[in-house]
Amino acid sequence: MHIAEGFLPPVQAAAWTVAAAPFIIHGGRAVVRQVREDPDSRLLLGASGAFTFVLSAIKLPSVTGSSSHPTGTGLGAVLFRPPVMAFLGTVVLLFQALLLAHGGITTLGANAFSMAIVGPWVGYAAYRLVGRLGGGLSLAVFFAMALADLSTYSVTSLQLALAFPDPETGILGASAKFLSIFAVTQVPLAIAEGLLGVLLIRILRDVAMPELVRLGIMKDPAAPPAQDAPHDRTGA
Amino acid sequence: MRRSTWITLGLVAGIIAIVGFALVLDSSRSGDDDRFIGTDTAATTQIEKDNPNYEPWFKPFFAPSSGEIESGLFALQAALGGVALGYTIGALRGRRRAEADEVAATADDT
Numbered sequence: 273m274h275i276a277e278g279f280l281p282p283v284q285a286a287a288w289t290v291a292a293a294p295f296i297i298h299g300g301r302a303v304v305r306q307v308r309e310d311p312d313s314r315l316l317l318g319a320s321g322a323f324t325f326v327l328s329a330i331k332l333p334s335v336t337g338s339s340s341h342p343t344g345t346g347l348g349a350v351l352f353r354p355p356v357m358a359f360l361g362t363v364v365l366l367f368q369a370l371l372l373a374h375g376g377i378t379t380l381g382a383n384a385f386s387m388a389i390v391g392p393w394v395g396y397a398a399y400r401l402v403g404r405l406g407g408g409l410s411l412a413v414f415f416a417m418a419l420a421d422l423s424t425y426s427v428t429s430l431q432l433a434l435a436f437p438d439p440e441t442g443i444l445g446a447s448a449k450f451l452s453i454f455a456v457t458q459v460p461l462a463i464a465e466g467l468l469g470v471l472l473i474r475i476l477r478d479v480a481m482p483e484l485v486r487l488g489i490m491k492d493p494a495a496p497p498a499q500d501a502p503h504d505r506t507g508a
Numbered sequence: 509m510r511r512s513t514w515i516t517l518g519l520v521a522g523i524i525a526i527v528g529f530a531l532v533l534d535s536s537r538s539g540d541d542d543r544f545i546g547t548d549t550a551a552t553t554q555i556e557k558d559n560p561n562y563e564p565w566f567k568p569f570f571a572p573s574s575g576e577i578e579s580g581l582f583a584l585q586a587a588l589g590g591v592a593l594g595y596t597i598g599a600l601r602g603r604r605r606a607e608a609d610e611v612a613a614t615a616d617d618t
Contacts, residue, residue, distance in 0.1 A: 278564030326589030
C-alpha cells in the first residue's frame with residue numbers, strides 16, 4: 273500500500289497531506305493524553321506500535337504469485353481507538369519513507385490516510401459491530417485486524433485510480449485494475465493477519481487483564497461472568 | 509493438552525497453511541518471471557506502463573542501492589519491532605508476577 277515517492281501528482285499529494293494532517297495531529301494529542309491519564313497502559317501502547325512496526329516490514333507471499341505486507345493497525349485501533357493509530361501508523365510510514373525509501377515524503381499523506389486513518393477506523397467499526405452482534409473478543413479482533421488490512425489496500429487502489437485514470441475506462445476501470453493488484457493479493461494475507469491478531473489478544477488476555485479491563489476491552493473477571501464479550505467503553 | 513493450547517496451535521497452523529499454500533501453488537507455475545513481486549512494485553510498474561509520460565517529480569533522499577541491503581533494512585525494522593513487542597509482553601508478565609507476590613506478602617502479614 274506504499275505509494276512510491278513522487279508517484280502522485282503534486283496537487284493530489286498535497287490534498288492527501290492536508291486531509292490526513294488533522295487526523296495525525298489529533299492522534300498525537302490522543303497518544304499524549306493516553307499516556308498522561310493512564311501511565312500503566314504505556315506497555316500496551318508500545319505493544320500496539322511495535323506490532324504494526326513488525327508487520328509492515330514483513331512481505332508475505334500470496335496465492336496470486338505476488339507478495340504484500342500486512343498492516344497490523346487493527347490491534348491498536350481496538351485497544352486505544354483509531355486516533356492513536358493515526359499517529360503511530362504515520363510514525364511507521366515516516367520511518368519507512370526516510371530509511372528504506374519505501375513509500376515517500378510526498379506520498380506520506382496519502383499513505384497515512386489509507387494505513388493510519390481509514391484502516392484503523394474500519395477495523396474499529398468491525399470490532400464494535402461484531403461485538404454488538406454477540407461475537408466474542410477473538411472474533412471481533414479477527415475481523416478488526418483483517419478488515420483494517422484489506423480496507424487500507426482498497427483505499428490505496430482508489431487513490432492510485434484517482435491519480436492515474438485509465439484513458440478508456442476512466443477512474444472506474446483504473447480502480448478495478450489497481451484493486452486486482454492490491455486487494456486480491458491481500459485477501460489471504462488479511463485472513464492470516466486476523467489469525468495473528470487473535471493469537472496476540474489471547475496472549476494479552478493472559479498477561480494484561482487489568483490493563484484490558486481499564487481500557488474497556490474486557491469486563492472485570494471478578495465481576496459478573498461472560499467475560500469474553502467486548503463491551504462499550506465508558507465515555508467512548 | 510488444554511483446550512486453549514489447541515486453539516493456539518490451530519491459529520499458528522492456519523497462518524502457516526495460508527502462507528504455505530501460496531508457496532505450493534507457486535511451485536506449479538512455470539516461466540522465468542520474478543516470483544512474489546511486492547504489490548507496491550507491481551502497482552508502480554503498472555503506472556509506468558500505462559502512463560509512459562509520467563515522471564516521478566520527487567526522489568527519495570536515500571534509497572538502498574541493492575536488494576540485499578534493502579531486505580536487510582526491512583529485517584532490521586522487523587527485528588526492532590519484535591524486540592519492542594517482546595519487551596512489552598515480558599514487562600506485563602513481570603507486572604502480574606509482582607502483583608501476585610504483593611498479594612501473597614499481604615496475606616502472610618495478616
